[in-house]
Every structure is written in C-alpha cells, then in structure tokens.
Amino acid sequence: MTRMGTLGVLLLSLVGCTLIQNDRQSQAPSEVNSPLDCPVVLQRRSEPKVEPANTANAxxxxxxxxxxxxxEERDALIQDYLEQSSRQAVMRTLMLASxxxxxxPGLLANALVQARDMEPHAKDVAALLDLLAAQAESYALLERRLHSTQKKLDDMIQGIRAIEAEMGEASDGADTSGQRGAQP
Incomplete structure (x- = not known):
C-alpha cells in the first residue's frame, strides 16, 4: 500500500512538473539571444586549480x-630543452631524464647539478631535488658495487682458465712421458 502511495506522489510530481514546464515553454520567447534569456539555470563550474609551474606537483x-x-619524442624534447638555459628548461630536462x-645517467646527473645550483627553490621543489639526488647516489653506489663484483668475477674466471691451462699442460706432459715409457 505504501508503495502505491509513493508511486502516486511521484506520478503527481512528474505531471505537475510537466505542466509547469509546458506553461513556461508557451511563455518563453522563441529565440534565445543571451544566457539571461535562457530559462535553464546555468550553474557556474568551479575553475580547475592551476598549479604554478614551479611547484613539485607541477x-x-x-x-x-x-x-x-x-x-623518441622525449629525446626530441630533451634536445630542445638543452638548447635553452632557463630554470624551467633545466627542471623539465631533469624530469625527462628521470x-x-x-x-x-649522465644527463640526469648533470641536470640535477644544474637544478640544485639554481637557488633558491620552494621547499617542495628542494625536497624533490633532494630525493632525486639521494636516488642518484644510491644508483651510483649500486653501479660501483656491480662493477667491483664484475671485476672480481673476471679475475676469478681468468684464474680458473690459468689453472685449466696448467692442468692441460701437465696432463699433456704426462701423456707423452707415459707413452715413451710404454714403447721399447
């Protein structure tokens, strides 16, 4: 029963709105010349927040x-920015290199040094540069460790090859002396 009552109220509201709308349309001018003539209420949209170009978020x-x-597109942009010397060009080169x-790695390191030399920075940009510098230092440390490990591995391989060569020479000498002793 309550469903029927609710349905009835909704139906009456819909019919009432339709009658009011039809009444407005009959009174409305046939041509709309300006937004003020329009019977529809225009809602103002909130303007999107525009970040200043010099913030970490931007x-x-x-x-x-x-x-x-x-x-390829990033590389072309990097080349364009490298030809400029503005703060924005340096910061964008850094972002592209990252x-x-x-x-x-060389471009990233150079752009980071240039960007850090362009004092002063907003606190958020300075924090971003510090983060990138810490990441670059960590990456360089890992590269040094990798290079050191690679050198140790190469040295170990050379040592094994030298031992194999000595063993091969020793076994060749033993084979030839063993064959001489077996022949009368």
Missing part, C-alpha cells in the same frame, strides 16, 4: 605526462 605532473610519451634513468 613538475611531477609534467613528468607523468612526458614519461608516457614514446622515447623517465629512464638507466638510459640517461
């Missing part, structure tokens, strides 16, 4: 968009 947003681009740090 730099990270730039990085996120650019890192999604193909490598997209593939294993492929552009």
């Amino acid at each position: 730099l990270l947003g730039f990085r996120r968009v650019q890192c999604a681009r193909p490598k 997209c593939a740090p294993d492929q552009t």
Whole structure:
C-alpha cells in the first residue's frame, strides 16, 4: 500500500512538473539571444586549480605526462630543452631524464647539478631535488658495487682458465712421458 502511495506522489510530481514546464515553454520567447534569456539555470563550474609551474606537483605532473610519451619524442624534447638555459628548461630536462634513468645517467646527473645550483627553490621543489639526488647516489653506489663484483668475477674466471691451462699442460706432459715409457 505504501508503495502505491509513493508511486502516486511521484506520478503527481512528474505531471505537475510537466505542466509547469509546458506553461513556461508557451511563455518563453522563441529565440534565445543571451544566457539571461535562457530559462535553464546555468550553474557556474568551479575553475580547475592551476598549479604554478614551479611547484613539485607541477613538475611531477609534467613528468607523468612526458614519461608516457614514446622515447623518441622525449629525446626530441630533451634536445630542445638543452638548447635553452632557463630554470624551467633545466627542471623539465631533469624530469625527462628521470623517465629512464638507466638510459640517461649522465644527463640526469648533470641536470640535477644544474637544478640544485639554481637557488633558491620552494621547499617542495628542494625536497624533490633532494630525493632525486639521494636516488642518484644510491644508483651510483649500486653501479660501483656491480662493477667491483664484475671485476672480481673476471679475475676469478681468468684464474680458473690459468689453472685449466696448467692442468692441460701437465696432463699433456704426462701423456707423452707415459707413452715413451710404454714403447721399447
């Protein structure tokens, strides 16, 4: 029963709104010349917040968009920014280089040094640069350890080869002396 009552109220509201709308349409001018003539209430949209270009959020947003681009496009942008000397160009070069740090370690390091030399920075940008510097130092440490391990491995392989060569010479000498002793 309550469902029927609710349905009835909704139906009456719909019919009432339709009658009011039809009444307005009959009174509305046939041509709308300005937004003020429009019977529809226009709602003002809130303007999107625009980040200043010198904030960490703006730099990270730039990085996120650019890192999604193909490598060739990023490389072309890097070349364009390298020809400029503005703060924005240096920061954008840094963000682009951070997209593939294993492929552009020298560029990343140089852009980071340039960016850190461009004092003063906002606190959030300074913190971002510190984070990138710590990451770059960690990456360099891992590369040094990898190089050291590779050198130890190469030395070990050379030592094994030398031992094998000595063993091969010793067995060749034993074979020839053993054959001489067996023949009368």
